Amino acid sequence: MNSQQFQSLSEHLHTLNFIELKRVRHQVEQMISSNHLGHVMSDCEERINHCPYCAHNKFIRYGTTARGQQRYKCKACNKTFNTLTGTALARLRNQDKWLQYSDGMWLTEKLRPAAKKLCINFKTAFRWRHKLLAHPTESRCQPLAGIIEADETFLNESFKGRKKSMTRKSRKRGGGKVTKVPVFLALDRQGHVAHQVLEADTKEELSAAITPILTPESVLCTDGNLSYQAIVKKLPYELEHKRLISLDNERVKDGIYHIQTLNNWIMRWKAWLVQFRGVGTAYLEHYLAWFRQMDSFKEEQPSWVDVAIMSNITNT
Ligand SMILES: [Zn+2]
Incomplete structure (x- = not known):
């Protein structure tokens, strides 16, 4: 389109009434979305190098799909x-709406308004949220380096979002006692965060979560929890371990060793969680990954859709 044509187009836009403008906006948003997806998928096609079923690297072009x-x-x-086979987005419909939905996730958009805006149903909006969070959740165990702060936090167990939630007796009503779900978290000073929802608050569970993120070069900072001390002793290498014991009122050692960066992260995560009015324990990892991504990409936010599509390539 030349500049004259463009000028004439924008002049025409001024003559539209409100309803017509809304219709045009809807059309433009769909076109941008399809265009963007087209680019990402063709980029993905160029880089595809193995079969998602058997990982073999010999394959041929075989026509096109219905889409x-x-x-x-x-x-x-x-x-x-x-290109979508093997990704969380395989066989999902309404491709032209994915991008807009993904943009809303960076704003922690609620499911009902998101569904209404895109004319999709509530269940679809719920499914998309968790499909888009699947890959970021899988890549939760990032390698950490240098000073590592580690701690656990606890959340009330919740069966929200689970179909058979009522078949299991609610613990809260049963004995008046709410079961707490332990979550292990660790971060390094470069801003990498690792997290894992634990089955139980035991040394074994904690050890399985923390050992893979440690290296002999790291310095581990924890609170006074004795489990960490026992875990460090069992490592096949010597690890520098700084215990910050609250009873001694010692919050920082040598000016740099503390767990305040992590405690601050946990505080912000929990404050962000409040708006969901209770998150199902089964989805807790997703909400950890979601917040981790939001917290680490403050300026340039990649599309959740791009991340999902590219997961096939980056997995190899
Ligand atoms: Zn194959």
Whole structure:
């Protein structure tokens, strides 16, 4: 379109009434979304190098899907696939709305308004949220380096969002006591965060969560919890461990060793969680990954959709 045509188009826009403008906006948003997805998918097509079913690297182009995506056929297992096969977005409908939905997630948009805005149903909005969080959640165990702050926090157990929630007796009503779910968290001073919802608050569970993120070069800072001391002793290498014991009122050692960065992160995460009015324990990891991403990409926020589509490539 040349500048004259563009000028004339924008002049025409001024003549539209409110309803017509809304219609145009809807159309433009859909076009931007499809266009963006098209770019990401073609980028993905260029980089695709293995079959998502058997990981074989020999495959041929095999027509296109009903939505116009390139289809491939694996020479080893004979299965057909496309760029979305194996990602959380495979077989999801309404592609033209994904991007707008993803943008809303950076604003922690609620499900009902998001569903209403995009004319999708509530269940779809719920499913998309958790599909888009699947890959960020899988990559939760990031390697940490240098000074590592580690701690646990506890949340009330919740069966929200689970179909069979009522088949299990509610602990709260039963004995008046609410079960607490332990969550292990750790971060380094470069801003990398690792997290894991634990099955139980035991040394074994804690050890399984913390050991993979430690290296002999790291310095571990924890509170006085004796489990950490026992875990460090069992490591196959010597690890510097700084225990900040609250009874001694010692919050910082040597001016740099403390767990305040982590405690601050946990405080902000819990404050952010409040707006959901209770998160189902089964989805807790997703809400950890969601906040972690929001917290680490403050300026340039990648599309959750791009991350999901590219997960096939980055997994290898
Ligand atoms: Zn194959």
